[in-house]
Amino acid sequence: MTNLSLSDELVLRERILERLAHLRDQSGGTVTRAQLANFEIDGQRLPLIDQGRGIRNPRDFHATLSILSKQDGQYDDRQVDQGYYVYAYQRDSAEGDNRKLRAAIAPSLPMILLRWLEAGVFVPIFPVYAVADDPTARIFLIALDESLRFIPDPQNLKEQVKQYAEQVTRRRLHQPVFRASVIRAYETRCAVCHLHHGELLDAAHIMPDSHEAGVPHVSNGLSLCKIHHAAYDQNLMGIRPDNVVEINRELLEERDGPMLKYGLQRMHGSTITLPRRKLEHPDPEALAWRYNQFQAS
Ligand SMILES: [Zn+2]
Structure with a gap:
């Protein structure tokens, strides 16, 4: 009943x-x-x-x-x-x-x-x-x-x-x-700035979904906040295969408010935070492929 x-x-x-x-x-x-x-x-x-x-x-x-x-x-x-x-x-x-x-x-x-x-x-x-x-x-x-x-x-x-x-x-x-x-692999943090708010995080693809090597595995993903995800997708920010962050040259020379200064320019040269499990680390080959696109743009 x-x-x-x-x-x-x-x-x-x-x-x-x-x-x-x-x-x-x-x-x-x-x-x-x-x-x-x-x-x-x-x-x-x-x-x-x-x-x-x-x-x-x-x-x-x-x-x-x-x-x-x-x-x-x-x-x-x-x-x-x-x-x-x-x-x-x-x-x-x-x-x-x-x-x-x-x-x-x-x-x-x-x-x-x-x-x-x-x-x-x-x-x-x-x-x-x-x-x-x-x-x-x-x-x-x-x-x-x-x-x-x-x-x-x-x-x-x-x-x-x-x-x-x-x-x-x-x-x-x-x-x-x-x-x-x-x-989850990145413990609900942005790999670049450590922002700890699930609502503001995305799983970015390193190699796009559409690419044949763009597998839906954690090693082809990065946990990024909305800003860093967009910056990565627009090639305003790159991540080298040794996990170091680079910001686009022109953007580094711009002058603007705190978001540009602290959110982007200060990240230049920093190392991303990696998942605890080695198996879930970003694939260096995928990072290299993507970093080439950043350099070419
Ligand atoms: Zn971030």
Whole structure:
């Protein structure tokens, strides 16, 4: 039995997502298991994760609130199929879990996909929607975007829709995971100026996405504040393969206010702060390729 009406539940879900977005943005894209377990709304504790289970079904809710991705490798998304997340039935738990996920389909209730990043850390993807149930394959399909909610027969997409769905996966899943991984590797700081505010940080690509070597791995990224990201993209700031920052010659000679003086000119000749793990350091070859573009401009 549930105490909430469906419309009240929808309003509550939207407020939960808003608050979750705030938590996620503060850290630069991730939430911890502790934040999810101690989540509160209106002074009431409402965990967004179920300890030990891959699905969170609050008792008063009509349907599932969150599902957990498997603890796969960081960039392994075998569970994704053309814009839809393939969620296997809960095997070792009561049919109740699957029933509650099924109950999210018809009213199209927004849910949260907790994408596992590392022990105790998740990239929350939302809103996602359960759109189909395949009892033979024992799977649910979860749409990663509102636009994919009402496409008929999601298990047999037409070629054009397929391409669109792949773009959605990139935008809604792969890009947020890349961003969160990079910012987390740099401990939520700008590699150049150390600014420690997730809301003001970006994951900059060293080799652009469009380049064939522009892989979405942390070693092809830099955690940069908005200003340094823009300066890097515009070749007003370069980073040498030995991790030293250079500011564009002309910009060094300009005279202006404190942002130019302290934010840019003072960074010339400094060394960027590197992630603790060697594996996550920027790839010197990628830096060299990019530094050539800076010099040429
Ligand atoms: Zn910065």
